[in-house]
Amino acid sequence: MNQSDSNFGRNYRSGGLALKGVLEGSTKVLIGIVDLTDATRHSSGKGSSPEISTSRPRLQPVETSSGVFRDNQKTQSLRPPFALNNEFMQSSAKPSELLQDAFRTIGLWATVLVVLIHYRTANAIEDGVSGALQELLVNGIGRVAVPLFAFMSGYLYFRSGTDSWEDYRGKLAQRSRTVMLPYLLISLVAFSCWGIMQCLTKQPTALSASQIASRLMLHPMAEQLWFLRDLIILVLIAPLIRAAVRHAEKSMLFVLILLWTFELQPAPIVSQWYLLNVETLLFFTLGCVAVRRNAWLERLVRLPGGVAGGILAAWLCLVLVRVAIDPTFDLWYVRRFTLTSLVLQKASIVIGALSLLTLSRWLSFRPCNVLASSSFFVYLTHEFPLREVLLRISGTILPPRHAFWLAAPAAVVICFVAARLSARYLPVLSNLLTGGRSQRHATSNVSSNPSNPAAGGNPLNVRSANHSRLAMCDQSTRNM
Numbered sequence: 001m002n003q004s005d006s007n008f009g010r011n012y013r014s015g016g017l018a019l020k021g022v023l024e025g026s027t028k029v030l031i032g033i034v035d036l037t038d039a040t041r042h043s044s045g046k047g048s049s050p051e052i053s054t055s056r057p058r059l060q061p062v063e064t065s066s067g068v069f070r071d072n073q074k075t076q077s078l079r080p081p082f083a084l085n086n087e088f089m090q091s092s093a094k095p096s097e098l099l100q101d102a103f104r105t106i107g108l109w110a111t112v113l114v115v116l117i118h119y120r121t122a123n124a125i126e127d128g129v130s131g132a133l134q135e136l137l138v139n140g141i142g143r144v145a146v147p148l149f150a151f152m153s154g155y156l157y158f159r160s161g162t163d164s165w166e167d168y169r170g171k172l173a174q175r176s177r178t179v180m181l182p183y184l185l186i187s188l189v190a191f192s193c194w195g196i197m198q199c200l201t202k203q204p205t206a207l208s209a210s211q212i213a214s215r216l217m218l219h220p221m222a223e224q225l226w227f228l229r230d231l232i233i234l235v236l237i238a239p240l241i242r243a244a245v246r247h248a249e250k251s252m253l254f255v256l257i258l259l260w261t262f263e264l265q266p267a268p269i270v271s272q273w274y275l276l277n278v279e280t281l282l283f284f285t286l287g288c289v290a291v292r293r294n295a296w297l298e299r300l301v302r303l304p305g306g307v308a309g310g311i312l313a314a315w316l317c318l319v320l321v322r323v324a325i326d327p328t329f330d331l332w333y334v335r336r337f338t339l340t341s342l343v344l345q346k347a348s349i350v351i352g353a354l355s356l357l358t359l360s361r362w363l364s365f366r367p368c369n370v371l372a373s374s375s376f377f378v379y380l381t382h383e384f385p386l387r388e389v390l391l392r393i394s395g396t397i398l399p400p401r402h403a404f405w406l407a408a409p410a411a412v413v414i415c416f417v418a419a420r421l422s423a424r425y426l427p428v429l430s431n432l433l434t435g436g437r438s439q440r441h442a443t444s445n446v447s448s449n450p451s452n453p454a455a456g457g458n459p460l461n462v463r464s465a466n467h468s469r470l471a472m473c474d475q476s477t478r479n480m
Contacts, residue, residue: 095159095294102301102360103152104372109356109363110145111375112412115382117142118224119408121391122401124327130402135327140319143345144352146227150280151353153231154287155297157238168239175235178435183228185433186380187220193385194221218271222383226273230280245288253289256282261346263331300357308358315355318348374419376434382415390414 095103117138124135161167191212198204207215215221218229234241244252259266260282267275290297303311322329326341337345356363390410394403422430431437 096298098361099298099301101364101369102357103156105360105364105368106148106356107152107375108368108372110148111379113142113145114224114379115412115415116404116408117145118383118387119391119404119411121404121407124323127401130405132323132327134404135329136319136323139329140323140348141316141352144349144356147279147283147349148353148356149227150231150234150283151287151290153234154241154284155290156287157235157284158242158288158291163239163242171238172235175232178437179228179231179235182376182380182433182435183220183225183232184217186222187216187225190221190384191215197385197388214271219273222380224379224383226277227280229273230277231284233276234280234284241285241288245285245292249289252285256285261343263335263337263342297357300354301360303358305362308355308362311351311355311358315348315351318344318351322348371416373437374416374423376437377419377422377430378412378415380433381418382411386411386414 120134120138122131122134124131124139127134157171161171219226256278258264259278263278265274265278267278269275322341322344325344326338328336329341329345330336331342331345387407390407391403394407394410397403398406419430422433
């Protein structure tokens with residue numbers, strides 16, 4: 001252990017306070033910039049756009065029992081009694097169309113980053129330029145993907161509902177279909193493919209009944225499923241998270257940030273995976289907190305391009321510095337890092353998450369809207385056994401350390417094409433595999449969005465289309 005590691009325990013408290021300051025301070029600075037921008041526009045006589053006005057929260061439409069959208073101030077009496085007394089319902093509003101699109105876009109690009117992570121083939125030290133670029137892309141930029149998935153999942157889970165037992169049971173039933181069922185199906189497919197490969201290579205591995213059960217339910221052959229397993233546990237303990245945020249938000253966040261900053265995993269290891277990774281717990285909890293501060297998110301996705309570019313530059317600088325000082329950084333069930341590189345990595349994740357939120361408007365274009373509905377299918381299918389096949393084929397064309405540059409793009413293309421084809425020709429199987437996320441329905445809504453003049457839709461149906469987009473956003477991102 002080097003000298004930096006020996007000072008790890010001595011300095012962890014000051015480092016935790018520093019990163020907590022990054023989390024809180026960066027968001028406050030961004031909001032301050034927006035406020036200053038709005039004030040400048042107002043003083044110059046131009047006024048502020050209603051989309052980014054900070055003087056008064058924009059009223060959100062509320063759907064009544066008859067299906068008519070009305071101003072929420074005019075429909076307070078139409079809400080059920082529990083909504084008036086529920087803290088989370090009072091302090092949040094429906095996400096705007098721009099925020100919904102931001103989540104869909106981020107979900108798409110985060111899925112692509114996850115694919116890149118699982119196809120890495122080179123080492124930063126031993127494999128020259130290819131290894132360094134893969135370290136930068138995969139172990140630097142790509143590490144923002146899982147925290148964003150966890151954050152969006154938490155936000156969309158806590159955005160609606162109450163503390164009632166009926167609501168909790170309803171969400172458990174829904175997640176059983178949209179998370180647990182795909183988890184088990186992909187696990188079964190991966191295990192079956194592994195068994196076939198064992199037979200083809202004539203090197204069968206004998207497994208006991210308990211080992212088979214573990215490989216199917218606790219540690220599937222498809223490694224990306226660890227996040228879905230964490231998500232299942234988070235849904236189970238969601239009422240505890242909601243209560244903790246309500247009664248001890250600052251204390252809980254401080255503890256979780258401290259644990260995450262120094263990669264201290266309090267949960268035990270079950271079948272070679274942490275029962276619950278502290279990273280998913282922290283960002284799922286931050287999603288719950290964000291529900292109570294929905295206006296902050298709305299402002300964040302509306303930041304001017306110059307500010308978004310500055311945040312992007314800060315993110316890339318942090319990643320570059322971390323790669324330069326510690327190119328062998330690794331914390332996935334090992335502790336191969338220094339205190340400095342660890343804090344830089346965590347800070348880059350925070351700034352990177354903010355950057356993708358602010359850049360979502362520029363990362364979204366028509367093909368993204370179509371492809372976003374297939375993100376979950378790609379997430380489920382990109383790993384084993386497809387990875388083994390593509391890496392072996394790529395290894396015969398390119399040197400093994402360069403196989404990433406052929407196999408990873410091929411995996412992205414193949415999975416998205418497979419998603420579209422399965423949705424078109426095998427809709428029942430596709431819906432079963434993805435937990436009922438209808439890709440054809442999403443494509444239809446995008447292509448015929450009545451709010452788009454180019455689509456020739458009826459302007460009277462704009463509100464109905466926006467409500468449909470909200471449902472699509474929930475389906476495609478809440479359970480990633």
